[in-house]
Amino acid sequence: MRDRFPHLRQDVAASLVVFLVALPLCLGVAVASGVPAELGLITGIVGGLVTGLMRGSSLQVSGPAAGLTVLVFDAVRTYGLPVLGVIVLLAGLLQIAMGALKWGRWFRAISLSVVEGMLAGIGLVIIAGQLYAAAGVDAPASGLEKVARLPGAAVEVVGSPAALVSFATAAGTVALIVLWRRLPGRVRAVPGALVAVVLAAFLTWSLDLPVATVEVNGLLDAVQPPGLDAFAELAGPGLVGTVLAFALIASAESLFSAAAVDRLHDGPRTAYDKELMAQGAGNTVCGLLGALPLTAVIVRSSANVQAGARTKASRVLHGVWLLVFAAALPATLELVPLAALAGILVHAGWKLIPFRGVVTLWRSHRGEAVVLVVTAVSIVTIDMFQGVLIGLALSVAKAAWDASHVRLDVVDGGTGPIRARLSGNATFLRLPRLLDTLEALPRDRGVELDLSGLHHLDHACRAALRSWAEQRGEPGGEPVSMTALPALPRQRDGREAVGAGR
DSSP states (O other): OTTTOTTHHHHHHHHHHHHHHHHHHHHHHHHHTTSOHHHHHHHHHHHHHTGGGSSSOSSOOEEOOGGGHHHHHHHHHHHOHHHHHHHHHHHHHHHHHHHHTTOGGGGGGSOHHHHHHHHHHHHHHHHHHHHHHHHTOOOOSSHHHHHHTHHHHHHHHHTOHHHHHHHHHHHHHHHHHHHHTTSOTTGGGSOHHHHHHHHHHHHHHHHTOSOOBOOOOOHHHHOOOOOHHHHGGGGSHHHHHHHHHHHHHHHHHHHHHHHHHHTTOSSOOOOHHHHHHHHHHHHHHHHHHTOOOOEEOHHHHHHHHHTTOOSTHHHHHHHHHHHHHHHHOGGGGGGSBHHHHHHHHHHHHHHTSOHHHHHHHHHHOHHHHHHHHHHHHHHHHTOHHHHHHHHHHHHHHHHHHHHTOEEEEEEOOSSSOEEEEEEEEEOGGGHHHHHHHHHTSOTTSOEEEEEEEEEEEOHHHHHHHHHHHHHHTSTTSOOEEEESOTTSOBOTTSOEEEOOOO
8 A cells, every 4th residue: 555655644644734725715706606615525526536546746635726716706606506517518628629729828828017017906805895795785796896895884884783793703713814823834734724623613603692503505506507498598699708808817826826836835736738728627627517617726736835745636626625524514614604705715715816926016117017016997887808808908008118118329420410229129009209219309400210120110100200311301301211111112322212312
């Protein structure tokens, strides 16, 4: 046994730690997504037993992620719970296809600022929504309304003793999770989130507090495979866009998580295309079961590495423990206060916001900081999919702007022609400033414009330079000579003359 599984002891110990971390998160993500709590456990089980068995990343752990709660909540509200299975199923098949086509590595080309902005926006929406859940009041639908109505909700909470008790439960959960990290290492071996949930459940039960708890219908009853009528929703274009959003965002989050996990250990590196197919297989099974979508989760993955896991056996076993718990102790879930789960999600949302990263980016790469902030704000004010598209468009525009760097060096000796040299990449993005500088040159002397230092000259710049030279060399003006400008007639000395002068 030891010869076949030399690291079994380390992997079993790590799997128990991951199980304890995953349990409250599975419940919290499900409740925040507007679906039965059991569906979160089902997704966690699939993440361990299906995705965990497949090749890709050996130590990365998958399950329901806080990063998709906003998207799932909107999908369930718009199309209904039965259609969620269709969305997750098709997203999983799309992920498998992308992995088979070896598109996994292309997700690594997505701007990190867009991904961090996406997570920050999701974190803000999660916090805003779960503050309502913490007080036991209904939350508005859109992210902007959730933020705007927080002051009014605070007044409502102050005037309701039951809401105050519920909010205090959530606040105590957050405080315990934060303070737990400062305790000795042996104590922190038990996850703070689990301790907070157990303590909140005990106090709610023993003191008979007026706090809503999780409703449990049974694991098998929660499994609702999508029917044929659910597939009929595919006729609408909106559902196709939702499937694309699920697939792309889940894939990006999983592969970025894989890159982060690879930096935490010295074991085998992630095979990105295989990992993408593994995530797709897991989502396909989740879709067939009508469960939540899964992604790789950095919180569980880092806990797995830090607990000493050596092989993928640890993540598979964590799925086994979730299955055993869901099958043997489902009634214990009814003791868990919803406010405690809201507190866990508020803490998880806060950790998604890269406060220090924004400050660092602003000091060194302000353009990237702007992309991050705009992406996050767009997700909060519009929606997640369009917010990500806005971030990607802004990132591409910024890359085009950076790539179009052009330098104009002017040497004026006081007499004779003015010498000007262009170098870099001349594109239409830099054209206004370039023309302003050229048009400001003294008009009573000729200009020798050297273009040999250009790596790229687009059509707009070529046409604008030609037009500027022709206008400057009109009768009564001084001629302009250009070096190495294509598509203009050459003189015998190798220079291209534009404008004959007087």
